[in-house]
Amino acid sequence: MNTQRAIDVRQLINDRPLGAYQLWVVFLGFLIIGLDGLDVAIMGFIAPQLKADWNLSTQALGPVLSAALVGLAAGALIAGPLADRFGRRIVLVSSVFFFGFWTLATAFSSDVTQMVILRLLTGLGLGAAMPNASTLVSEFAPDKRRSFLVTVAFAGFSAGAAGGGFLSAWMIPAFGWHSMLLFGGALPLLVAPLLWLLLPESISFLVAQGAPAARVRRIVERIAPGASSAQSHFCLPSAPVTAKTSVGLILSPHYRFGTLMVWAGYFLALFLVYLFSSWLPMLVKEGGGYGVGEAALVTALFQIGGPAGALFVGWSMDRFNPYKVLVLAFAGSAALIFCIGQATTHFLLLCVFACGIGFGLNGTSVGMNALATCFYPTQARATGASWMSGIGRFGAILSAFAGAQMMALGWSFPQMFAALTLPALLGALVIAAKGLARQRRPQALGAVSR
Structure with missing residues (x-):
């Protein structure tokens, strides 16, 4: 070459x-x-x-x-x-x-x-x-x-x-x-x-950042031996520079709506993941009338579904429209959350639905991280991913209070899970909105084009 x-x-x-x-x-x-x-x-x-x-x-x-x-x-x-x-x-x-x-x-x-x-x-x-x-x-x-x-x-x-x-x-x-x-x-x-x-x-x-070409070349040669020489220089696809800082860039007009949507989506995903991780044993035990061992088993199956869901969603996002994949994962989780609330007297179904919910919710939360790294250009990618993560953590914190409040209100098992379908459906809506906005707006160079 x-x-x-x-x-x-x-x-x-x-x-x-x-x-x-x-x-x-x-x-x-x-x-x-x-x-x-x-x-x-x-x-x-x-x-x-x-x-x-x-x-x-x-x-x-x-x-x-x-x-x-x-x-x-x-x-x-x-x-x-x-x-x-x-x-x-x-x-x-x-x-x-x-x-x-x-x-x-x-x-x-x-x-x-x-x-x-x-x-x-x-x-x-x-x-x-x-x-x-x-x-x-x-x-x-x-x-x-x-x-x-x-x-x-x-x-x-x-x-x-x-x-x-x-x-x-x-x-x-x-x-x-x-x-x-x-x-x-x-x-x-x-x-x-x-x-x-x-x-x-x-x-x-x-x-x-304009680092010396020799430093870049050392890494390039590890990835593609022989692809460069001492005379080579390196570049990236140009991205629109609309702000002086990375925070300003992710909140600039070009990225602002998408940024708010990924924040909302990740907030809702972590809210649900942490709520189920923390409160599912007590909800099954007190709301469903099961013993400690059975409640622990249902929760363990929720956790087991997580890694498989994350890998499947990531694989699917590379092959299909990533927004549609995440919308389906959120909506599918909502359906399973509603179903688990109706399966109070069927322990086997509780286990199956719990595993499915773990599959869907963990898939959405990890998939959101993949989406953020694709959405932002190099100049603000770490900020975009990290700020989404930081905002999402407030959803995790809120989940502790929400679970306690649901228990304090004395809701029935079906009522609790029917209420929890709402954040999952809202998550599907915000990701769908971001996907639609992406279609109407040209893709910024320097981020991944889907």
């Missing part, structure tokens, strides 16, 4: 088969999100033993469990603009070190107040890691496989949380609840230096 002309790095990635180096980046993204999943879930694993050892009430335990969610929201809002200014790599490595350090410090908490503060600080790092990991993976992925590879990286969250569950079942009885925090903090601290050595910077970011 003629190496004297400019090489479009996005076209280079799109025109080649997926290579080993790109799969390596996906694995590192999976690892980062897996560590994130472990440390997000860790307080749930230690909560029963912590409550007994410190003689805490359920009300006193609430802030301990929810503090990280507040930190997650703040961390995502802060980290996105930083990643668009200073790079994905430095923010990711720093976030892993940050949440590892504060998780380790949490093991030495002496009271509830101290633990809440430390979990809030931990959440800042956790919130920075996930959306920026997905951004980095998306920028090494070819467009035709981007959504699926992002969802593969996101499968790390379930793997990390599940692995933490198995470890806690052994470690807490043997060594106490402190041991899980020590492990959950030490592991990221050990991984962070390795990430600094092994994790590449996004070539799209480097080109957008």
Whole structure:
């Protein structure tokens, strides 16, 4: 090839088969999100033993469990603009070190107040890691496989949380609840230096920032050996620059409506995912009249459906209209949520519907992350994905209060689930609205054209 002309790095990635180096980046993204999943879930694993050892009430335990969610929201809002200014790599490595350090410090908490503060600080790092990991993976992925590879990286969250569950079942009885925090903090601290050595910077970011051609070429040669020479220079598809900052860009007239719609969609998706994760056992036990074991089984099946749903939705988004896929996932989840409310006396159907709801809701939440990385240009991709994640976390926080309020109102089992169809249907509507607006408006260069 003629190496004297400019090489479009996005076209280079799109025109080649997926290579080993790109799969390596996906694995590192999976690892980062897996560590994130472990440390997000860790307080749930230690909560029963912590409550007994410190003689805490359920009300006193609430802030301990929810503090990280507040930190997650703040961390995502802060980290996105930083990643668009200073790079994905430095923010990711720093976030892993940050949440590892504060998780380790949490093991030495002496009271509830101290633990809440430390979990809030931990959440800042956790919130920075996930959306920026997905951004980095998306920028090494070819467009035709981007959504699926992002969802593969996101499968790390379930793997990390599940692995933490198995470890806690052994470690807490043997060594106490402190041991899980020590492990959950030490592991990221050990991984962070390795990430600094092994994790590449996004070539799209480097080109957008005008980095030296030699630095870009080193990464290009790992992706496509022989595709460039010392005389090559690199470029990206041009994107309309309508603002001086990444936050200004995602809120500019060209992106504003889409931004508001992805915020609303992700808010609703996380509201439902966290509400079902937290409240389904109690809803099945008290609303359905089942025992603790049966309620736990229904909830476990909800969680089992999640990874399969995420991968299926990501695969489908690469092959079909991504907006239609997400609308169907939201609408299908709404139908299953209504059905589970009508299956009070049929335990087998409860299990089937719970698995289906986990499939659909987790598919929508992870699919929304893939959609955000496709919607925004390189100059604001990390901010767009991170701010969507940060706004969505408020839906997760609200779910705790909504579940408690439904229980306090004394609604019947069918009434509770009939009410929960509404946010799922609203999610379908906002994604449909964004898809229709996208059809009427020209695609911005620099984002993925569907």
